Amino acid sequence: MTARHRRHPLRAVIGVDDLNNAYIDGSQKRLVSRAVRLEPHFSVLDYGCGVGRWTLWFAPQVRRVVGVDLSPKMVDAARRAADEAGIRNVEHHALDGVPLPFEDGAFDLVNAVWVLRYIVDDDELARTVRELCRVVRPGGYVTLIEMTAQEAPVFKEHEGDFSGAAVYRRLEEYRSLFEGCGMTVQECAVSSASPLYWSYVAARDAVRRRGLPNLFSPLAPLIVPLSLAGESLTTRPMQILADRGIVRCRHRFLCIKKPEDGGIGV
Numbered sequence: 001m002t003a004r005h006r007r008h009p010l011r012a013v014i015g016v017d018d019l020n021n022a023y024i025d026g027s028q029k030r031l032v033s034r035a036v037r038l039e040p041h042f043s044v045l046d047y048g049c050g051v052g053r054w055t056l057w058f059a060p061q062v063r064r065v066v067g068v069d070l071s072p073k074m075v076d077a078a079r080r081a082a083d084e085a086g087i088r089n090v091e092h093h094a095l096d097g098v099p100l101p102f103e104d105g106a107f108d109l110v111n112a113v114w115v116l117r118y119i120v121d122d123d124e125l126a127r128t129v130r131e132l133c134r135v136v137r138p139g140g141y142v143t144l145i146e147m148t149a150q151e152a153p154v155f156k157e158h159e160g161d162f163s164g165a166a167v168y169r170r171l172e173e174y175r176s177l178f179e180g181c182g183m184t185v186q187e188c189a190v191s192s193a194s195p196l197y198w199s200y201v202a203a204r205d206a207v208r209r210r211g212l213p214n215l216f217s218p219l220a221p222l223i224v225p226l227s228l229a230g231e232s233l234t235t236r237p238m239q240i241l242a243d244r245g246i247v248r249c250r251h252r253f254l255c256i257k258k259p260e261d262g263g264i265g266v
Protein backbone atom coordinates (compact mmCIF):
# COMPACT_ATOMS: atom_id res chain seq x y z
CA MET A 1 0.00 0.00 0.00
CA THR A 2 2.71 2.47 0.95
CA ALA A 3 4.68 1.77 -2.25
CA ARG A 4 1.56 1.89 -4.44
CA HIS A 5 0.40 5.20 -2.97
CA ARG A 6 3.71 6.97 -2.60
CA ARG A 7 2.44 10.06 -4.40
CA HIS A 8 -0.87 10.02 -2.50
CA PRO A 9 0.10 8.94 1.02
CA LEU A 10 -3.41 9.39 2.47
CA ARG A 11 -4.58 6.54 0.25
CA ALA A 12 -2.33 4.18 2.21
CA VAL A 13 -4.00 5.05 5.53
CA ILE A 14 -7.52 6.33 4.80
CA GLY A 15 -8.95 5.20 1.45
CA VAL A 16 -8.91 5.52 -2.32
CA ASP A 17 -11.24 8.52 -2.65
CA ASP A 18 -9.09 11.66 -2.40
CA LEU A 19 -12.03 13.91 -1.58
CA ASN A 20 -13.06 11.65 1.34
CA ASN A 21 -9.44 11.59 2.44
CA ALA A 22 -9.24 15.39 2.51
CA TYR A 23 -12.50 15.64 4.45
CA ILE A 24 -11.75 12.88 6.97
CA ASP A 25 -8.20 14.15 7.54
CA GLY A 26 -9.45 17.71 8.10
CA SER A 27 -12.30 16.61 10.35
CA GLN A 28 -10.04 14.48 12.56
CA LYS A 29 -7.39 17.18 12.91
CA ARG A 30 -10.05 19.75 13.76
CA LEU A 31 -11.24 17.54 16.63
CA VAL A 32 -7.76 17.02 18.05
CA SER A 33 -6.78 20.68 17.80
CA ARG A 34 -10.00 21.79 19.50
CA ALA A 35 -9.69 19.25 22.33
CA VAL A 36 -6.02 19.77 23.24
CA ARG A 37 -4.21 23.08 23.25
CA LEU A 38 -0.89 22.08 21.75
CA GLU A 39 1.99 23.92 23.47
CA PRO A 40 5.39 24.62 21.86
CA HIS A 41 7.15 22.63 24.64
CA PHE A 42 5.02 19.48 24.12
CA SER A 43 6.42 16.03 23.41
CA VAL A 44 3.96 13.99 21.37
CA LEU A 45 3.80 10.25 20.71
CA ASP A 46 1.84 9.16 17.65
CA TYR A 47 1.06 5.49 18.20
CA GLY A 48 0.50 3.64 14.89
CA CYS A 49 1.92 6.55 12.89
CA GLY A 50 1.45 5.03 9.42
CA VAL A 51 2.90 7.27 6.71
CA GLY A 52 3.31 10.23 9.07
CA ARG A 53 -0.03 11.94 8.49
CA TRP A 54 -0.10 13.07 12.15
CA THR A 55 3.60 13.31 13.00
CA LEU A 56 4.16 15.82 10.18
CA TRP A 57 1.13 17.80 11.29
CA PHE A 58 2.18 17.93 14.95
CA ALA A 59 5.84 18.72 14.22
CA PRO A 60 5.63 22.49 13.54
CA GLN A 61 3.37 22.98 16.57
CA VAL A 62 5.41 21.24 19.29
CA ARG A 63 9.00 20.59 20.46
CA ARG A 64 9.32 16.87 19.67
CA VAL A 65 7.26 14.18 17.96
CA VAL A 66 7.84 10.44 18.05
CA GLY A 67 5.94 8.20 15.65
CA VAL A 68 5.89 4.43 16.19
CA ASP A 69 4.36 1.72 14.05
CA LEU A 70 4.31 -2.04 13.79
CA SER A 71 5.09 -1.86 10.06
CA PRO A 72 8.72 -1.03 9.10
CA LYS A 73 7.47 -0.05 5.63
CA MET A 74 5.11 2.53 7.08
CA VAL A 75 7.94 3.84 9.25
CA ASP A 76 10.20 4.15 6.19
CA ALA A 77 7.48 6.08 4.36
CA ALA A 78 6.99 8.40 7.35
CA ARG A 79 10.76 9.00 7.65
CA ARG A 80 11.00 9.76 3.96
CA ALA A 81 8.09 12.20 4.16
CA ALA A 82 9.69 13.98 7.12
CA ASP A 83 13.04 14.18 5.30
CA GLU A 84 11.43 15.50 2.14
CA ALA A 85 9.57 18.14 4.17
CA GLY A 86 12.82 19.08 5.97
CA ILE A 87 11.26 18.38 9.37
CA ARG A 88 13.88 17.82 12.04
CA ASN A 89 12.00 17.42 15.33
CA VAL A 90 10.36 14.11 14.38
CA GLU A 91 11.61 10.55 14.80
CA HIS A 92 9.88 7.42 13.54
CA HIS A 93 10.53 3.94 14.91
CA ALA A 94 9.26 0.47 14.14
CA LEU A 95 8.15 -1.45 17.21
CA ASP A 96 6.81 -4.86 17.94
CA GLY A 97 3.86 -4.45 20.27
CA VAL A 98 4.14 -3.56 23.94
CA PRO A 99 5.79 -2.68 26.31
CA LEU A 100 6.67 0.66 24.77
CA PRO A 101 10.34 1.67 24.98
CA PHE A 102 9.61 4.97 26.76
CA GLU A 103 9.79 6.14 30.35
CA ASP A 104 6.74 6.75 32.48
CA GLY A 105 5.19 10.14 31.73
CA ALA A 106 7.50 10.78 28.75
CA PHE A 107 4.80 12.49 26.63
CA ASP A 108 2.37 15.37 27.03
CA LEU A 109 0.10 13.84 24.41
CA VAL A 110 -0.33 10.36 22.98
CA ASN A 111 -2.31 10.26 19.75
CA ALA A 112 -3.75 6.93 18.54
CA VAL A 113 -5.83 7.25 15.41
CA TRP A 114 -7.23 4.19 13.66
CA VAL A 115 -4.79 1.76 15.21
CA LEU A 116 -6.37 0.08 18.25
CA ARG A 117 -8.91 -1.72 16.09
CA TYR A 118 -6.08 -3.72 14.51
CA ILE A 119 -5.28 -5.21 17.91
CA VAL A 120 -7.85 -7.97 17.77
CA ASP A 121 -6.82 -9.75 20.95
CA ASP A 122 -8.60 -8.19 23.93
CA ASP A 123 -5.79 -8.89 26.40
CA GLU A 124 -3.23 -7.32 24.11
CA LEU A 125 -5.50 -4.32 23.66
CA ALA A 126 -5.77 -3.92 27.45
CA ARG A 127 -1.96 -4.13 27.77
CA THR A 128 -1.54 -1.57 24.99
CA VAL A 129 -4.00 0.89 26.54
CA ARG A 130 -2.17 0.51 29.85
CA GLU A 131 1.10 1.34 28.13
CA LEU A 132 -0.36 4.38 26.34
CA CYS A 133 -1.58 5.64 29.73
CA ARG A 134 1.76 4.90 31.41
CA VAL A 135 3.78 7.01 28.95
CA VAL A 136 1.52 10.08 29.26
CA ARG A 137 2.57 12.54 31.94
CA PRO A 138 0.17 13.38 34.78
CA GLY A 139 -2.15 16.07 33.42
CA GLY A 140 -1.43 14.95 29.83
CA TYR A 141 -3.79 13.59 27.19
CA VAL A 142 -4.58 10.64 24.97
CA THR A 143 -6.51 11.42 21.80
CA LEU A 144 -8.18 8.46 20.18
CA ILE A 145 -10.17 8.10 16.98
CA GLU A 146 -11.63 4.73 16.15
CA MET A 147 -14.19 2.97 14.03
CA THR A 148 -16.75 1.68 16.48
CA ALA A 149 -19.74 -0.67 16.57
CA GLN A 150 -23.16 0.28 17.86
CA GLU A 151 -23.89 -3.05 19.56
CA ALA A 152 -21.69 -6.18 19.67
CA PRO A 153 -18.10 -5.93 18.37
CA VAL A 154 -17.78 -6.43 14.61
CA PHE A 155 -14.87 -8.57 13.40
CA LYS A 156 -13.47 -7.77 9.94
CA GLU A 157 -11.13 -10.19 8.24
CA HIS A 158 -9.93 -7.26 6.16
CA GLU A 159 -11.17 -3.77 5.35
CA GLY A 160 -11.47 -3.51 1.58
CA ASP A 161 -8.04 -2.66 0.21
CA PHE A 162 -6.40 -3.00 3.62
CA SER A 163 -5.13 -6.44 4.49
CA GLY A 164 -5.18 -7.53 8.11
CA ALA A 165 -8.00 -8.14 10.56
CA ALA A 166 -9.74 -5.48 12.61
CA VAL A 167 -12.36 -5.32 15.35
CA TYR A 168 -14.86 -2.47 15.56
CA ARG A 169 -15.58 -2.31 19.28
CA ARG A 170 -18.21 -0.38 21.17
CA LEU A 171 -17.03 3.05 22.26
CA GLU A 172 -17.91 2.07 25.83
CA GLU A 173 -15.28 -0.64 25.68
CA TYR A 174 -12.55 1.90 24.92
CA ARG A 175 -13.88 4.27 27.56
CA SER A 176 -13.84 1.65 30.26
CA LEU A 177 -10.34 0.42 29.36
CA PHE A 178 -8.95 3.95 29.76
CA GLU A 179 -11.04 4.68 32.84
CA GLY A 180 -9.75 1.42 34.32
CA CYS A 181 -6.27 2.98 34.10
CA GLY A 182 -7.47 5.95 36.14
CA MET A 183 -7.91 8.26 33.14
CA THR A 184 -10.85 10.65 32.70
CA VAL A 185 -12.77 11.07 29.46
CA GLN A 186 -12.82 14.82 28.78
CA GLU A 187 -14.54 14.82 25.45
CA CYS A 188 -16.42 12.34 23.33
CA ALA A 189 -17.54 13.27 19.81
CA VAL A 190 -18.51 11.91 16.44
CA SER A 191 -15.83 12.40 13.82
CA SER A 192 -16.23 13.01 10.07
CA ALA A 193 -20.02 13.24 10.43
CA SER A 194 -20.91 16.30 8.36
CA PRO A 195 -24.39 15.76 6.85
CA LEU A 196 -23.48 18.28 4.13
CA TYR A 197 -20.38 16.33 3.11
CA TRP A 198 -21.97 12.88 3.07
CA SER A 199 -25.09 14.16 1.22
CA TYR A 200 -22.78 15.59 -1.43
CA VAL A 201 -20.95 12.25 -1.75
CA ALA A 202 -24.22 10.29 -1.95
CA ALA A 203 -25.50 12.58 -4.72
CA ARG A 204 -22.15 12.54 -6.58
CA ASP A 205 -21.96 8.73 -6.43
CA ALA A 206 -25.60 8.29 -7.53
CA VAL A 207 -24.93 10.44 -10.60
CA ARG A 208 -21.75 8.49 -11.36
CA ARG A 209 -23.48 5.12 -11.05
CA ARG A 210 -26.12 6.17 -13.54
CA GLY A 211 -23.48 7.47 -15.95
CA LEU A 212 -25.04 10.94 -15.94
CA PRO A 213 -23.01 14.15 -16.40
CA ASN A 214 -21.54 15.13 -13.05
CA LEU A 215 -23.30 18.40 -12.29
CA PHE A 216 -21.70 18.38 -8.86
CA SER A 217 -18.08 18.65 -9.99
CA PRO A 218 -17.93 22.49 -9.75
CA LEU A 219 -18.78 22.08 -6.06
CA ALA A 220 -15.90 19.67 -5.38
CA PRO A 221 -13.27 22.30 -4.40
CA LEU A 222 -15.72 23.94 -2.00
CA ILE A 223 -17.34 20.99 -0.33
CA VAL A 224 -14.51 20.04 2.05
CA PRO A 225 -13.87 23.56 3.43
CA LEU A 226 -17.63 24.20 3.70
CA SER A 227 -18.27 20.90 5.46
CA LEU A 228 -15.40 21.47 7.90
CA ALA A 229 -16.54 25.03 8.60
CA GLY A 230 -20.05 23.72 9.33
CA GLU A 231 -18.88 21.02 11.71
CA SER A 232 -18.98 23.33 14.71
CA LEU A 233 -22.76 23.44 14.12
CA THR A 234 -23.35 19.85 13.03
CA THR A 235 -21.13 17.82 15.40
CA ARG A 236 -23.39 18.08 18.47
CA PRO A 237 -26.71 17.25 16.73
CA MET A 238 -25.04 14.38 14.86
CA GLN A 239 -23.66 13.10 18.16
CA ILE A 240 -27.18 13.06 19.69
CA LEU A 241 -28.65 11.29 16.64
CA ALA A 242 -25.80 8.76 16.56
CA ASP A 243 -26.05 8.03 20.31
CA ARG A 244 -29.76 7.30 19.84
CA GLY A 245 -29.07 5.02 16.89
CA ILE A 246 -31.03 7.32 14.51
CA VAL A 247 -28.01 7.82 12.25
CA ARG A 248 -25.07 5.48 11.93
CA CYS A 249 -21.78 7.09 12.72
CA ARG A 250 -18.88 4.75 13.26
CA HIS A 251 -16.08 7.27 13.53
CA ARG A 252 -15.71 8.33 17.16
CA PHE A 253 -13.28 10.59 18.98
CA LEU A 254 -12.25 10.50 22.64
CA CYS A 255 -10.00 12.97 24.43
CA ILE A 256 -8.83 11.34 27.64
CA LYS A 257 -6.90 13.09 30.42
CA LYS A 258 -4.51 11.65 32.96
CA PRO A 259 -5.19 13.14 36.39
CA GLU A 260 -2.54 15.45 37.82
CA ASP A 261 -1.89 12.90 40.57
CA GLY A 262 -1.07 10.22 37.93
CA GLY A 263 -4.24 8.10 38.17
CA ILE A 264 -4.22 4.55 39.46
CA GLY A 265 -1.69 1.91 38.61
CA VAL A 266 -0.25 3.48 35.47
Ligand SMILES: C[S@@+](CC[C@H](N)C(=O)[O-])C[C@H]1O[C@@H](n2cnc3c(N)ncnc32)[C@H](O)[C@@H]1O
Pocket residue numbers: 012013014047048049050051052053054068069070071074097112113114115118119
Ligand atom coordinates in the same frame (compact mmCIF):
# COMPACT_ATOMS: atom_id res chain seq x y z
C1 LIG B 1 -5.11 2.86 9.12
S1 LIG B 1 -3.43 3.11 9.51
C2 LIG B 1 -3.52 4.65 10.43
C3 LIG B 1 -2.22 5.35 10.49
C4 LIG B 1 -2.23 6.71 11.22
N1 LIG B 1 -2.57 6.56 12.61
C5 LIG B 1 -3.18 7.65 10.57
O1 LIG B 1 -4.22 7.94 11.16
O2 LIG B 1 -2.86 8.11 9.47
C6 LIG B 1 -3.11 1.92 10.81
C7 LIG B 1 -1.65 1.85 11.22
O3 LIG B 1 -1.54 1.13 12.45
C8 LIG B 1 -0.42 0.30 12.40
N2 LIG B 1 -0.59 -0.76 13.43
C9 LIG B 1 -1.43 -1.81 13.42
N3 LIG B 1 -1.34 -2.49 14.58
C10 LIG B 1 -0.42 -1.85 15.34
C11 LIG B 1 0.12 -2.06 16.65
N4 LIG B 1 -0.27 -3.09 17.41
N5 LIG B 1 1.04 -1.20 17.11
C12 LIG B 1 1.46 -0.16 16.34
N6 LIG B 1 1.00 0.09 15.10
C13 LIG B 1 0.07 -0.74 14.60
C14 LIG B 1 -0.39 -0.19 10.96
O4 LIG B 1 0.88 -0.68 10.60
C15 LIG B 1 -0.80 1.08 10.23
O5 LIG B 1 0.33 1.87 9.89
